[in-house]
Amino acid sequence: MRKPTRVLRILPLFALPVALLVGTVSVQAQPPAIHVVMVDNSGPGNPPGGAGQGYYSFAPQHIVVTQGQDIIFDNPATSRWPHSVTSITWSGSLPYQTLETGRIFDSSPTMEELVMPGASWALETSVMAPGQYLYYCNIHPWMVGSFSLQSAS
Numbered sequence: 164m165r166k167p168t169r170v171l172r173i174l175p176l177f178a179l180p181v182a183l184l185v186g187t188v189s190v191q192a193q194p195p196a197i198h199v200v201m202v203d204n205s206g207p208g209n210p211p212g213g214a215g216q217g218y219y220s221f222a223p224q225h226i227v228v229t230q231g232q233d234i235i236f237d238n239p240a241t242s243r244w245p246h247s248v249t250s251i252t253w254s255g256s257l258p259y260q261t262l263e264t265g266r267i268f269d270s271s272p273t274m275e276e277l278v279m280p281g282a283s284w285a286l287e288t289s290v291m292a293p294g295q296y297l298y299y300c301n302i303h304p305w306m307v308g309s310f311s312l313q314s315a316s
């Protein structure tokens with residue numbers, strides 16, 4: 164029998180420093196994630212009749228991100244309701260454009276996947292084309308937000 168065992172024993176000694184180096188480089192290359200809060204003023208922290216009661220939104224409502232920069236949508240634990248982050252796009256040409264929802268991204272294609280109070284959902288932008296993006300919450304359609312995605316190069 165030949166002796167490949169010697170090579171296998173030495174391999175981890177080289178693999179570990181290389182893995183650490185690659186990990187360090189990729190962390191440095193990736194810009195920090197940006198957080199968007201799902202604002203739900205019907206939560207217990209906002210008593211009935213309080214200012215802003217029933218006001219739902221994404222905050223900030225518009226952000227500028229760079230390709231590869233994750234957008235993390237946070238539904239605070241104090242929220243009363245789940246929410247979704249569902250893309251709005253359009254097809255056709257003026258004056259009869261048709262709006263489409265959830266075609267580019269959707270945090271919650273099913274009810275079980277809604278972003279519950281205390282949970283977050285991350286949108287990875289690395290594979291998306293630069294441009295303007297619009298989204299809404301499909302439970303509260305007046306919750307609308309947008310972002311500009313800039314090229315990484």
Ligand SMILES: [Cu+2]
Nearest residue numbers: 246300302303
């Ligand atoms: Cu909502």
